[in-house]
Amino acid sequence: MADIPVRRPTVDGVNLALGAAAAGDTAECGPGFALLVSNGGGSSVDVTIAVPGTTLYGVATPDKPISVPAGELWEIPLLEVYRDPATRRAAISWSATTSVTRIVVRR
Template sequence: MAEILAKQPGPDGVAAGLAAAAAGDTAKTGNHRALLVNNGSDDPITVTIAVPGKTATGEDVPDNVITVAASELRVIPLLPLYADPEANRQAVITWSATANVTRGVIQL
Protein backbone atom coordinates (compact mmCIF):
# COMPACT_ATOMS: atom_id res chain seq x y z
CA MET A 1 0.00 0.00 0.00
CA ALA A 2 1.17 3.52 -0.78
CA GLU A 3 0.33 6.24 1.72
CA ILE A 4 -0.61 9.62 0.26
CA LEU A 5 1.24 12.08 2.49
CA ALA A 6 -0.67 15.17 3.63
CA LYS A 7 0.33 18.72 2.82
CA GLN A 8 -0.42 21.37 5.44
CA PRO A 9 -0.87 24.93 4.21
CA GLY A 10 0.85 27.79 5.96
CA PRO A 11 -0.17 31.47 5.83
CA ASP A 12 0.82 31.66 2.14
CA GLY A 13 -0.91 28.40 1.20
CA VAL A 14 0.77 25.31 -0.20
CA ALA A 15 1.14 23.70 -3.61
CA ALA A 16 -1.26 20.76 -3.67
CA GLY A 17 1.42 18.46 -5.11
CA LEU A 18 -1.03 16.07 -6.73
CA ALA A 19 0.39 12.77 -7.99
CA ALA A 20 -1.00 9.95 -10.13
CA ALA A 21 -3.72 7.84 -8.53
CA ALA A 22 -2.65 4.22 -8.08
CA ALA A 23 -3.86 0.88 -6.86
CA GLY A 24 -3.20 0.44 -3.16
CA ASP A 25 -3.54 4.13 -2.22
CA THR A 26 -4.09 4.83 1.48
CA ALA A 27 -4.23 7.98 3.61
CA LYS A 28 -4.36 8.92 7.26
CA THR A 29 -7.79 10.03 8.40
CA GLY A 30 -8.90 12.88 10.64
CA ASN A 31 -11.45 15.64 11.05
CA HIS A 32 -9.20 18.17 9.31
CA ARG A 33 -7.94 15.98 6.44
CA ALA A 34 -9.29 15.84 2.91
CA LEU A 35 -8.55 13.86 -0.23
CA LEU A 36 -8.19 15.98 -3.38
CA VAL A 37 -9.13 14.15 -6.57
CA ASN A 38 -8.53 15.74 -9.96
CA ASN A 39 -10.18 13.80 -12.78
CA GLY A 40 -8.43 14.96 -15.95
CA SER A 41 -10.14 12.36 -18.12
CA ASP A 42 -13.11 12.76 -20.44
CA ASP A 43 -15.25 10.33 -18.43
CA PRO A 44 -16.48 10.25 -14.84
CA ILE A 45 -14.73 7.96 -12.36
CA THR A 46 -15.65 6.58 -8.97
CA VAL A 47 -13.54 6.78 -5.85
CA THR A 48 -14.32 4.17 -3.21
CA ILE A 49 -13.27 4.66 0.40
CA ALA A 50 -13.66 1.48 2.41
CA VAL A 51 -15.65 1.76 5.64
CA PRO A 52 -14.45 -0.98 8.00
CA GLY A 53 -16.71 -2.73 10.48
CA LYS A 54 -20.08 -4.37 10.79
CA THR A 55 -23.59 -3.08 11.43
CA ALA A 56 -25.58 -4.14 14.49
CA THR A 57 -27.03 -6.98 12.39
CA GLY A 58 -23.57 -8.24 11.37
CA GLU A 59 -23.59 -6.89 7.81
CA ASP A 60 -20.58 -5.08 6.35
CA VAL A 61 -20.84 -1.31 6.67
CA PRO A 62 -21.30 0.05 3.11
CA ASP A 63 -18.27 1.71 1.55
CA ASN A 64 -18.42 5.35 0.51
CA VAL A 65 -18.53 5.51 -3.31
CA ILE A 66 -18.08 9.00 -4.76
CA THR A 67 -18.50 9.93 -8.42
CA VAL A 68 -16.03 12.49 -9.77
CA ALA A 69 -17.20 14.03 -13.04
CA ALA A 70 -14.93 14.46 -16.04
CA SER A 71 -12.55 17.44 -15.63
CA GLU A 72 -13.64 17.91 -11.99
CA LEU A 73 -11.53 18.62 -8.91
CA ARG A 74 -13.33 17.15 -5.88
CA VAL A 75 -12.52 17.52 -2.17
CA ILE A 76 -13.51 14.50 -0.06
CA PRO A 77 -13.26 14.54 3.76
CA LEU A 78 -11.14 11.73 5.20
CA LEU A 79 -13.41 10.98 8.14
CA PRO A 80 -12.12 9.03 11.15
CA LEU A 81 -14.69 6.29 10.44
CA TYR A 82 -12.55 5.31 7.40
CA ALA A 83 -9.60 4.29 9.63
CA ASP A 84 -9.08 0.60 8.86
CA PRO A 85 -7.37 -1.40 11.64
CA GLU A 86 -6.10 -3.85 9.00
CA ALA A 87 -4.44 -1.01 7.03
CA ASN A 88 -2.48 0.66 9.84
CA ARG A 89 -5.58 2.74 10.74
CA GLN A 90 -5.55 4.45 7.32
CA ALA A 91 -8.31 4.92 4.76
CA VAL A 92 -8.14 2.42 1.89
CA ILE A 93 -8.91 4.13 -1.43
CA THR A 94 -9.72 2.44 -4.73
CA TRP A 95 -10.28 3.98 -8.15
CA SER A 96 -12.49 2.87 -11.04
CA ALA A 97 -9.78 4.29 -13.33
CA THR A 98 -6.40 5.92 -12.79
CA ALA A 99 -5.52 7.27 -16.26
CA ASN A 100 -5.38 11.07 -16.09
CA VAL A 101 -6.42 11.04 -12.42
CA THR A 102 -4.27 12.74 -9.77
CA ARG A 103 -4.73 12.90 -6.03
CA GLY A 104 -3.34 14.45 -2.87
CA VAL A 105 -4.22 14.99 0.77
CA ILE A 106 -4.40 18.26 2.68
CA GLN A 107 -4.62 18.83 6.39
CA LEU A 108 -6.12 22.09 7.60
Template sequence: MAALTATVMPLTGAAVTYTAAAGGGDTAPTGVGVLLLVKNGDSGSHTVTLVTPGTVNGLAIADRAISVAAGAEVGIPVTNDYRNPSTGRAAITYDAVTSMTVAVIRVPV
Protein backbone atom coordinates (compact mmCIF):
# COMPACT_ATOMS: atom_id res chain seq x y z
CA MET A 1 0.00 0.00 0.00
CA ALA A 2 1.49 3.31 -1.09
CA ALA A 3 0.92 6.58 0.76
CA LEU A 4 -0.11 9.14 -1.84
CA THR A 5 0.66 12.78 -1.13
CA ALA A 6 -1.52 15.68 -2.19
CA THR A 7 -0.22 18.31 -4.57
CA VAL A 8 -1.53 21.69 -3.48
CA MET A 9 -2.72 23.42 -6.62
CA PRO A 10 -1.83 27.11 -6.82
CA LEU A 11 -4.43 29.53 -8.10
CA THR A 12 -2.32 29.87 -11.26
CA GLY A 13 -2.61 26.12 -11.96
CA ALA A 14 0.08 23.45 -12.16
CA ALA A 15 0.87 20.19 -13.90
CA VAL A 16 -0.44 17.03 -12.24
CA THR A 17 2.02 14.17 -11.69
CA TYR A 18 0.50 10.69 -11.78
CA THR A 19 1.89 7.50 -10.27
CA ALA A 20 0.97 3.87 -10.84
CA ALA A 21 -1.87 2.58 -8.67
CA ALA A 22 -0.51 0.12 -6.10
CA GLY A 23 -1.66 -3.50 -6.32
CA GLY A 24 -2.32 -3.64 -2.59
CA GLY A 25 -4.14 -0.31 -2.62
CA ASP A 26 -3.15 3.20 -1.63
CA THR A 27 -3.83 5.69 1.14
CA ALA A 28 -4.49 9.39 0.70
CA PRO A 29 -5.08 12.49 2.76
CA THR A 30 -8.68 13.58 3.19
CA GLY A 31 -10.50 16.89 3.52
CA VAL A 32 -12.30 19.70 1.77
CA GLY A 33 -10.90 20.26 -1.71
CA VAL A 34 -9.03 16.92 -1.89
CA LEU A 35 -9.52 15.00 -5.14
CA LEU A 36 -8.24 11.59 -6.18
CA LEU A 37 -7.61 11.68 -9.93
CA VAL A 38 -7.69 8.30 -11.65
CA LYS A 39 -6.66 7.55 -15.25
CA ASN A 40 -7.62 4.19 -16.69
CA GLY A 41 -5.38 3.45 -19.67
CA ASP A 42 -6.57 -0.17 -19.84
CA SER A 43 -8.93 -1.65 -22.44
CA GLY A 44 -11.51 -2.56 -19.77
CA SER A 45 -13.25 -0.67 -17.00
CA HIS A 46 -11.97 -0.84 -13.43
CA THR A 47 -13.47 -0.14 -10.02
CA VAL A 48 -11.89 2.17 -7.46
CA THR A 49 -13.17 1.74 -3.90
CA LEU A 50 -12.88 4.26 -1.07
CA VAL A 51 -13.21 2.47 2.24
CA THR A 52 -15.75 4.09 4.56
CA PRO A 53 -14.73 3.48 8.18
CA GLY A 54 -17.23 3.55 10.99
CA THR A 55 -20.70 2.34 11.78
CA VAL A 56 -24.19 3.70 12.30
CA ASN A 57 -26.15 1.98 15.06
CA GLY A 58 -23.72 -0.92 14.88
CA LEU A 59 -24.06 -1.35 11.11
CA ALA A 60 -21.07 -0.88 8.82
CA ILE A 61 -21.25 2.05 6.42
CA ALA A 62 -20.99 0.85 2.81
CA ASP A 63 -17.77 1.61 0.92
CA ARG A 64 -17.94 3.90 -2.12
CA ALA A 65 -17.20 2.07 -5.39
CA ILE A 66 -16.57 4.15 -8.52
CA SER A 67 -16.38 2.61 -11.97
CA VAL A 68 -13.75 4.09 -14.28
CA ALA A 69 -14.41 3.27 -17.93
CA ALA A 70 -11.65 2.17 -20.28
CA GLY A 71 -9.64 5.19 -21.41
CA ALA A 72 -11.42 7.50 -18.96
CA GLU A 73 -10.16 9.88 -16.29
CA VAL A 74 -12.24 10.69 -13.22
CA GLY A 75 -11.93 12.94 -10.20
CA ILE A 76 -13.20 11.56 -6.89
CA PRO A 77 -13.67 13.79 -3.83
CA VAL A 78 -11.86 12.34 -0.81
CA THR A 79 -13.84 13.94 2.00
CA ASN A 80 -13.30 13.36 5.70
CA ASP A 81 -16.07 10.73 5.54
CA TYR A 82 -13.32 8.36 4.34
CA ARG A 83 -10.78 9.31 7.02
CA ASN A 84 -9.71 6.31 9.09
CA PRO A 85 -9.44 7.56 12.68
CA SER A 86 -6.44 5.35 13.42
CA THR A 87 -4.35 6.45 10.42
CA GLY A 88 -5.83 9.84 9.55
CA ARG A 89 -5.93 8.78 5.90
CA ALA A 90 -8.36 7.28 3.40
CA ALA A 91 -7.84 3.69 2.22
CA ILE A 92 -8.26 3.14 -1.53
CA THR A 93 -8.43 -0.22 -3.32
CA TYR A 94 -8.63 -1.19 -6.99
CA ASP A 95 -10.12 -4.27 -8.64
CA ALA A 96 -7.04 -4.27 -10.90
CA VAL A 97 -4.16 -1.88 -11.47
CA THR A 98 -3.24 -2.64 -15.09
CA SER A 99 -2.61 0.73 -16.78
CA MET A 100 -4.14 2.59 -13.81
CA THR A 101 -2.46 5.80 -12.65
CA VAL A 102 -3.49 8.08 -9.80
CA ALA A 103 -2.77 11.48 -8.31
CA VAL A 104 -4.11 13.42 -5.35
CA ILE A 105 -4.61 17.16 -5.52
CA ARG A 106 -5.86 19.72 -3.01
CA VAL A 107 -7.60 22.69 -4.54
CA PRO A 108 -8.12 26.04 -2.84
CA VAL A 109 -11.61 26.43 -1.38
Protein backbone atom coordinates (compact mmCIF):
# COMPACT_ATOMS: atom_id res chain seq x y z
CA MET A 1 0.00 0.00 0.00
CA ALA A 2 1.30 3.45 -0.94
CA ASP A 3 0.05 6.50 0.94
CA ILE A 4 -0.10 9.39 -1.52
CA PRO A 5 1.49 12.48 0.07
CA VAL A 6 -0.61 15.61 0.67
CA ARG A 7 0.54 19.08 -0.37
CA ARG A 8 -1.03 22.13 1.24
CA PRO A 9 -0.54 25.36 -0.71
CA THR A 10 0.54 28.43 1.24
CA VAL A 11 0.40 32.09 0.22
CA ASP A 12 3.87 31.54 -1.29
CA GLY A 13 2.72 28.52 -3.33
CA VAL A 14 3.86 24.90 -3.20
CA ASN A 15 5.85 22.49 -5.37
CA LEU A 16 3.38 19.75 -6.24
CA ALA A 17 6.07 17.15 -7.10
CA LEU A 18 3.78 14.46 -8.46
CA GLY A 19 4.96 10.90 -7.75
CA ALA A 20 4.47 7.69 -9.70
CA ALA A 21 1.08 5.98 -9.42
CA ALA A 22 1.28 2.58 -7.71
CA ALA A 23 -0.90 -0.42 -7.02
CA GLY A 24 -2.55 -0.11 -3.63
CA ASP A 25 -2.49 3.71 -3.52
CA THR A 26 -4.44 5.30 -0.68
CA ALA A 27 -5.21 8.94 0.07
CA GLU A 28 -6.65 11.22 2.69
CA CYS A 29 -10.13 12.33 1.70
CA GLY A 30 -12.89 14.68 2.75
CA PRO A 31 -13.65 18.37 2.36
CA GLY A 32 -10.86 20.24 0.57
CA PHE A 33 -8.92 17.16 -0.61
CA ALA A 34 -8.34 16.49 -4.32
CA LEU A 35 -6.31 13.98 -6.31
CA LEU A 36 -4.22 15.45 -9.15
CA VAL A 37 -3.52 12.88 -11.87
CA SER A 38 -1.17 13.47 -14.79
CA ASN A 39 -1.37 10.94 -17.61
CA GLY A 40 1.82 11.15 -19.67
CA GLY A 41 0.98 8.01 -21.64
CA GLY A 42 -0.40 7.55 -25.13
CA SER A 43 -3.85 6.30 -24.11
CA SER A 44 -6.41 7.04 -21.42
CA VAL A 45 -6.02 5.64 -17.90
CA ASP A 46 -8.90 4.62 -15.66
CA VAL A 47 -8.72 5.73 -12.04
CA THR A 48 -11.11 3.89 -9.73
CA ILE A 49 -11.89 5.13 -6.23
CA ALA A 50 -13.43 2.49 -3.98
CA VAL A 51 -16.68 3.47 -2.29
CA PRO A 52 -17.09 1.36 0.86
CA GLY A 53 -20.39 0.18 2.25
CA THR A 54 -23.75 -0.85 0.90
CA THR A 55 -26.88 0.90 -0.28
CA LEU A 56 -30.13 0.95 1.69
CA TYR A 57 -31.06 -2.15 -0.30
CA GLY A 58 -28.01 -4.08 0.88
CA VAL A 59 -26.16 -3.97 -2.44
CA ALA A 60 -22.49 -2.98 -2.58
CA THR A 61 -22.06 0.73 -3.25
CA PRO A 62 -20.58 1.11 -6.74
CA ASP A 63 -17.00 2.38 -7.02
CA LYS A 64 -16.28 5.69 -8.79
CA PRO A 65 -14.43 5.28 -12.13
CA ILE A 66 -12.78 8.29 -13.81
CA SER A 67 -11.09 8.14 -17.21
CA VAL A 68 -8.08 10.48 -17.57
CA PRO A 69 -7.28 11.07 -21.26
CA ALA A 70 -3.74 10.76 -22.60
CA GLY A 71 -1.57 13.81 -22.05
CA GLU A 72 -3.93 15.50 -19.58
CA LEU A 73 -3.78 16.66 -15.95
CA TRP A 74 -6.98 16.13 -13.98
CA GLU A 75 -8.16 17.21 -10.53
CA ILE A 76 -10.52 14.72 -8.88
CA PRO A 77 -12.33 15.64 -5.63
CA LEU A 78 -11.73 13.11 -2.86
CA LEU A 79 -15.14 13.06 -1.23
CA GLU A 80 -15.85 11.98 2.34
CA VAL A 81 -17.95 9.08 1.01
CA TYR A 82 -14.72 7.43 -0.28
CA ARG A 83 -13.29 7.08 3.26
CA ASP A 84 -12.88 3.45 4.32
CA PRO A 85 -14.03 3.15 7.95
CA ALA A 86 -11.19 0.74 8.78
CA THR A 87 -8.27 2.71 7.28
CA ARG A 88 -9.80 6.21 7.30
CA ARG A 89 -8.40 6.64 3.73
CA ALA A 90 -9.63 6.33 0.15
CA ALA A 91 -8.43 3.28 -1.83
CA ILE A 92 -7.39 4.13 -5.40
CA SER A 93 -6.66 1.73 -8.24
CA TRP A 94 -5.33 2.29 -11.75
CA SER A 95 -5.87 0.53 -15.07
CA ALA A 96 -2.18 1.28 -15.79
CA THR A 97 0.58 3.08 -13.90
CA THR A 98 3.19 3.60 -16.63
CA SER A 99 3.67 7.35 -17.23
CA VAL A 100 1.00 8.20 -14.63
CA THR A 101 1.86 10.49 -11.71
CA ARG A 102 -0.29 11.77 -8.83
CA ILE A 103 -0.40 13.89 -5.70
CA VAL A 104 -3.10 14.90 -3.23
CA VAL A 105 -3.71 18.57 -2.52
CA ARG A 106 -5.70 20.13 0.26
CA ARG A 107 -7.11 23.60 -0.15
